[in-house]
Amino acid sequence: MLYSPHAIHKARILPRTQSGFTIVELSVAVAIAGVLLVSAIALVQVVLRQARANDVVSGIPRMMAQIDKIYARANSYVGLGTEVAIGFGAFDAAFDIFGVAPLRTANNRFGFPTTVDVATVFTGAASNTGFVVTLAGIPTASCADIVSSASASGVRGILVQPEAVVGTRSITPAGIATLTLAGMRAINAGGGAPVPTTGGAAVVQGHLPNGALDIAAMTHARACGTGNASVSIGLINWK
Template identity: 55%
Template sequence: MLYSPHAVRKARALPHAQRGFTIVELSVAVAIAGVLLVSAIALVQVVLRQTRANDLVSSIPRTITQIDKMYARAADYAGLNTAVAIGFGAFDGAFDIVGPANARVALHRFGYQTLAQAADNFRNVAAPPAPAGGGAAPPADPSAYAVMYAGVPRAACADVVSSASASGVLGLIVVPEATVGTPAFTAANAQLLRLTMFDATATPAPAGVVVKGTTQNSALNVAAMSGANACGTNNDTVTIAMVNWK
C-alpha cells in the first residue's frame, strides 16, 4: 500500500451562518417599539380628550335650553340647584348621574362634577337692605343662574368656551383650578358670578376671567380667553361657568 509523504490535512469546516440578533439590533428594535408605543398612547389620549370634549360641547345647548324652558314662565330662577336640574333632565345622556337619591351628582365626560345654581343678587353687590321702618328685607334676586363645569382639561378649554359662546350662553367665566377637578365655583358661592355689565366693582371670583358677558350681546373675548388666567393657564384644569339671566 502506498502512503503519501505529506500529512493528511483535515478538511476546514465552513463557518456557520449567524443565528439570532446582536445586542445592537435588539436595542434598536426595542427603541423603535418604544417610540411607536409612546406615539400610539399619545394619539389615543388626544382622541379620547377630543371625544369627551365633543360630548361636553354637544350637551351645553341641551342643558341651557332645558333650564330656560323650565323657568320660562317664572320671574326668576328661585330654587334652581344641581339636584333640581338633574330632576327635570337638564343633564342628559352625556352625563353620568351617580350617588344616592338624596345626593345625586352629575359627572360630565371628563369625570368631574357639573353644578347648577341660581345666582342671588346677580345685579347687586349685596342683598337688598331691610326697610328703614322695619319689616322683612326684600327677597333675594335670583334672576340669573350658572352651570359650572369642573375639571375641564386646559387643552379642551378653548373648544368648550367657544362652542358655549356660539350656543347662545350670555356670560362665560373661566377660572384655573388649584386642584384638578375641584370646582373653582361652588353652589354656595354662585352669587359671585356677577358680571361687570351689572356691577362695575364686582369681581366674579379670585383670578376668574370674564370672557363673555360685559355687554348684553357681547361677543367672545378671544384675547381674554387665551390669557394666562383663563384657557392659557399652566394649570392642568379649569372650571368654566356658563351664566344666563333674565
C-alpha cells in the first residue's frame, strides 16, 4: 500500500463572520437620525417664522401710509374699518384676503386676522382722530422684531398684549374704544401697570416725550416678554 509523503490535513473550519448590525448599533443609528430630524424640523420652523415676520414687517409701512393717504384731507377717520381698508387697497400682497364684501378678512402671514378700528375718543369725545391696526396671532418669538421694525417705520404708537388663545385678539374693539392719547401718555415707562384707556395693553411706543421705543416696556411680561405663545400688536396713528 502506498502512502502520500505529505500528511493529510483536515480542512480548518474558519470562524463565521458576523454580518449586518447589532440591535445596539441600530438603536444608536435610529437615535442619531431622530436627533438630526428634530433639529432639522426646528430649524425649518425658525426659518419659516422669520420669513413670515419679514412679510408682516414689509407690509406695515405701506398699510399705514395708505390709510393716512386716503384720510389725509379728512378731519377724522370716521367710517374706517377692516372692510373699508381692504376696499381701498391698504392690505397688499403681504396679507391674504378671504371672503366676499362686506365680510372680508385680511390675514397676516401667521394665518390670523389683521383688523382696523377707529379710536373714537382719542383726543376727546367723539373725536375719531386715531386708528389702530391690530395684528393677531403674532408668535412671541417674533414680537420684538416686529415691534422694533414698526417703530422704525414711523408708526407713532404701539400696543402689545399677550393672547390667552393663539390668534384671538387681546387688543379688542372695546379696549380701542376707550383709548386716548392722554391715557397713553400717562403710562409709566418700563411697562408699568396699564390704565383703563389702553384696554389693558402695554404701551411700548407713543407715551415717551421723544416718541422713542420703550425697550423696558417692550420686553415686559405684559408685552413681548410674556410666557404666552402669542401676542396681539396694535399699531396706532393719529391726526
